[in-house]
Amino acid sequence: MLVINSGSSSVKYQLLDMAEADPADGRGAVRLASGVVERIGEGPGADHAEALRRVAGELDAEGLGPDSPGLAAVGHRVVHGGTRFTEPVLITDEVLAGIEELVPLAPLHNPGNIAGITVSRELRPGLPQVAVFDTAFHATIPEHAARYALDTATADAYGVRRYGFHGTSHAYVSRAAAALLGRDPAEVNAIVLHLGNGASASAVAGGICVETSMGLTPLEGLVMGTRSGDLDPAVVFHLARVAGLDTDAIDTLLNKRSGLLGLCGDNDMREIGRRMAEGDHAARLAFEIYVHRLRKYVGAYTAVLGRVDVIAFTAGVGENSAAVREAATRGLEVLGIEVDPVRNALRGSAPRLVSAGSSRVAVAVIPTDEELEIARQTFELVTGADAGQRGGDGPAARPAPRQESP
Numbered sequence: 001m002l003v004i005n006s007g008s009s010s011v012k013y014q015l016l017d018m019a020e021a022d023p024a025d026g027r028g029a030v031r032l033a034s035g036v037v038e039r040i041g042e043g044p045g046a047d048h049a050e051a052l053r054r055v056a057g058e059l060d061a062e063g064l065g066p067d068s069p070g071l072a073a074v075g076h077r078v079v080h081g082g083t084r085f086t087e088p089v090l091i092t093d094e095v096l097a098g099i100e101e102l103v104p105l106a107p108l109h110n111p112g113n114i115a116g117i118t119v120s121r122e123l124r125p126g127l128p129q130v131a132v133f134d135t136a137f138h139a140t141i142p143e144h145a146a147r148y149a150l151d152t153a154t155a156d157a158y159g160v161r162r163y164g165f166h167g168t169s170h171a172y173v174s175r176a177a178a179a180l181l182g183r184d185p186a187e188v189n190a191i192v193l194h195l196g197n198g199a200s201a202s203a204v205a206g207g208i209c210v211e212t213s214m215g216l217t218p219l220e221g222l223v224m225g226t227r228s229g230d231l232d233p234a235v236v237f238h239l240a241r242v243a244g245l246d247t248d249a250i251d252t253l254l255n256k257r258s259g260l261l262g263l264c265g266d267n268d269m270r271e272i273g274r275r276m277a278e279g280d281h282a283a284r285l286a287f288e289i290y291v292h293r294l295r296k297y298v299g300a301y302t303a304v305l306g307r308v309d310v311i312a313f314t315a316g317v318g319e320n321s322a323a324v325r326e327a328a329t330r331g332l333e334v335l336g337i338e339v340d341p342v343r344n345a346l347r348g349s350a351p352r353l354v355s356a357g358s359s360r361v362a363v364a365v366i367p368t369d370e371e372l373e374i375a376r377q378t379f380e381l382v383t384g385a386d387a388g389q390r391g392g393d394g395p396a397a398r399p400a401p402r403q404e405s406p
């Protein structure tokens with residue numbers, strides 16, 4: 001399986017041998033090649049299509065080109081699937097048109113995903129290409145959490161609701177966190193904090209997602225590298241009426257010039273850490289705003305879940321920043337959350353616990369692997385790996401229909 005993950009600012013790829021992989025969690029897959037093209041959009045000519053051609057060139061150079069035997073399918077991360085795509089699908093012209101229709105809901109992401117698919121179909125025309133959607137894992141969020149308190153007719157006419165994103169990561173990490181505890185995912189309640197350039201939180205009850213912080217688009221929720229996360233919606237009217245900004249200017253401001261970057265001029269947590277060590281006030285304040293938002297979500301999702309077994313930190317910041325993990329859980333002893341400073345400071349690339357022995361809630365670092373999860377789901381679709389358990393029209397893990405609130 002070749003997996004293409006076109007993020008907002010990077011293209012990651014992996015070539016995985018799934019022959020010996022566990023169909024339930026992908027364990028046993030062998031990574032044959034991987035790579036990343038970063039900082040897309042920052043320089044001239046550095047767009048997604050160019051990045052994809054570079055990836056294809058690297059694979060060809062390693063003898064893993066289009067004619068290499070055994071390459072069975074390409075799995076693509078697609079960020080927005082709307083209400084139409086709630087499970088992986090084989091990409092046809094019609095599916096691609098459906099993904100295009102969702103561009104207005106994910107303008108920073110779906111165009112890159114589409115570029116990846118288009119170039120990949122061009123370069124690997126004989127191969128099945130599969131789309132795996134960020135929104136899919138969140139399709140189980142109950143109606144009372146997915147709906148905004150908007151006029152229902154307007155919301156329904158324009159598809160305005162919470163979709164949620166990074167679902168592949170939330171699915172993989174919540175399952176891996178249960179495995180780290182040595183428990184069945186069906187028995188574990190988890191809060192997953194995916195903190196990359198984009199960042200989102202989810203509440204997962206017994207393996208089923210029940211709440212998440214991103215909404216109609218990947219702008220809502222946590223403070224991110226360049227995105228504001230939660231705001232009073234009236235900020236938008238205020239900027240339009242008083243500052244005279246038009247819709248596109250406000251969109252760019254909130255998505256690309258806000259978050260950590262807008263607060264202190266840097267969106268990379270490593271640089272913010274360096275500046276804080278030098279006593280930089282703007283960097284310190286940006287950090288405190290970032291972790292304050294995280295603490296609010298941990299508290300809120302504790303209330304949503306009732307019982308929390310594990311809080312899992314993942315993605316670039318969550319996996320690497322001990323300072324963020326410490327500060328995001330600071331003062332939460334009342335919720336049974338205690339991080340052990342020594343364990344938290346240890347570096348590593350394997351899933352690990354960072355909570356104190358006395359902590360009622362386990363706190364874990366779980367390296368995410370969106371590519372492995374995409375490969376697993378792609379493999380399942382193209383081989384019908386679990387065909388025996390299927391109802392005939394979808395994978396066994398298909399989410400339950402959205403529930404009405406009680």
Ligand SMILES: Nc1ncnc2c1ncn2[C@@H]1O[C@H](COP(=O)(O)OP(=O)(O)O)[C@@H](O)[C@H]1O
Nearest residue numbers: 007196197198267268269270315316317320321
């Ligand atoms: N050692 C580190 N310490 C703190 N933050 C880090 C470290 N390494 C990476 N990061 C953060 O991770 C972010 C990227 O996360 P990643 O999950 O790769 O993002 P994305 O997939 O959304 O592009 C960077 O912006 C950086 O702030």
Ligand SMILES: CC(=O)OP(=O)(O)O
Nearest residue numbers: 007008165197198218
């Ligand atoms: C959905 C989203 O925010 O993705 P990324 O973190 O790759 O920008």
Ligand SMILES: [Mg+2]
Nearest residue numbers: 007196197315
């Ligand atoms: Mg990411």
